[in-house]
Amino acid sequence: MIQTMLVIGAIDPLAIGGISILVIVMLGLVIIAIKYGSLWFEGYNCGAQIGLFELVMMGLRQVNQKSIMKAKIKAVQANLRTEKDKTPGEEIDGTFVTTQRLEAHYLAGGDVNKIIEALVASKNAGIALEFDQAAAIDLAGRDVVEAVRTSVDPKVIxxxxxxxxxxxxxxxxxxxxxxxxxxxxxxxxxxxxxxxxxxxxxxxxxxxxxxxxxxxxxxxxxxxxxxxxxxxxxxxxxxxxxxxxxxxxxxxxxxxxxxxxxxxSRLQVDQAEADTRVARAKAEQRRAEAIAVEQEQKAEVVGNQATLILAEAEVPKAMAAAFRTGNIDTKG
Known part of the structure; x- marks a missing residue:
């Protein structure tokens, strides 16, 4: 018993710490292998070229690894240009479908599966469509797959x-x-x-x-x-x-x-009816004016008659005054 304790006490603390770290690392690798192993193996068999470390980093960035892997596999199977098609000295342009671009599009809120479907459809139809252009269309809220299909097969509005x-x-x-x-x-x-x-x-x-x-x-x-x-x-x-x-x-x-x-014709009829109504209104106006003139003339005649009667009433008075003054001689 005492010898065992002496042996344990003689172990270097650094060795114990190293063993602990190694155990933790091994345990982490086992967990990673269990969680991402099947997904990585599927991508490896299909040539997707997405490593275990990339899958882990995607998880830390809250990226759906399955969506990225499926999109990349679909791109490889459709013979779209990926990292493996890059030749020495060649720059990665808009025609390449890379893991980084897929991840960036996912983080921006885009649909990576629709992007790949659109690129595949455009390639089969011989339409020039780059990844960045398709991603911009998707992020703009347009259905990029439907856009490509309509470009190939016109629709009727x-x-x-x-x-x-x-x-x-x-x-x-x-x-x-x-x-x-x-x-x-x-x-x-x-x-x-x-x-x-x-x-x-x-x-x-x-x-x-x-x-x-x-x-x-x-x-x-x-x-x-x-x-x-x-x-x-x-x-x-x-x-x-x-x-x-x-x-x-x-x-x-x-x-x-x-x-x-x-x-x-309807407008002509309406115009004729309007002209008729205007003519009737003018005729009615003229009739009313004639009646008014007639009434004025009648009133003037009545006034003249009254003046005549008044004048006739003054004649006897004038004659009487003339008799009184002797201006009228009744002797023949």
Whole structure:
């Protein structure tokens, strides 16, 4: 017993501390291997080139390692350019999908899986799209995958859109006064270069609608538009309505055109009725003025008669005065 205590006491304290540290390190490595081993092994087999230390650091930075690993594996399997494709002396440009870029995009609040899906779709379609551009589109709140798909497969926008405006037709009047109600289909393709900061579908719908109304209003006869709707779409396309928008207009088609009211004839009838009412009012005014003049003349006649009666009443008085003064001689 005493010999055992002497042996233990003879052990160097530094050795004990080193052994403790080694045990802690080994225990930490075991924990790391248990927690990240399967994920690292999956990435290693797929050529993702994300080490255990990188996975640990991601965890410390509150990054979802599984999302980063799956995105990197998907990028490798799709033959996107990653760190392993870098040649000596080559700089990593926007075409590379690196672990650092994926992690930075995740920390910025982006969706790394959508970024990879968009890059894969753009590569398969032969569209130039770099990682930084796709990340900027995603962080701007746009659906980058849908943007790439629309760039490859154009979509159709209704003008007007009943769901947005509650209207099914645009109403315009040709020079002959006949109203036309039209519904247009606008085929657009996403312009990836202007997707960030570019105007949205609402602007396209508003511009196209305004131009269609203007074009119909410039037509001499409504029948010309019905016989040749292409004259309207051609005039609209020539105006460059997709400028500063997130889309490129591929085509504009008049889906339906309905003849509405004859606005010109209705306005003429309304004008004639208004002219009739004005003429009646003026005639009534003249009649009232004539009646007023007649009444004034009657009043003047009555006044003259009263003056005559007063004058006649003065005659006997004048004769009597003349008799008294002897100015009238009654002898024959």
């Amino acid at each position: 209704s003008c007007p859109d009943p769901q947005r405006s509650g209207k099914e037709f645009l109403s315009a009047v040709a020079k002959d006064g006949v109203e036309l109600k039209v519904h247009a289909q606008v085929t657009v393709r996403t312009n990836l270069e202007q997707l960030i900061g570019g105007a949205t579908e609402e602007t396209i719908i508003a511009r196209v609608g305004e131009s269609i109304i203007s074009a119909i209003g410039s037509a001499t006869l409504h029948s010309d538009v019905l016989q040749n709707p292409g004259m309207i779409t051609k005039a609209v396309l020539e105006r460059g309505l997709d400028s500063q928008t997130a889309f490129e207009i591929v085509s504009i088609d008049i889906a339906s055109a309905i003849v509405g009211e004859n606005i010109g």
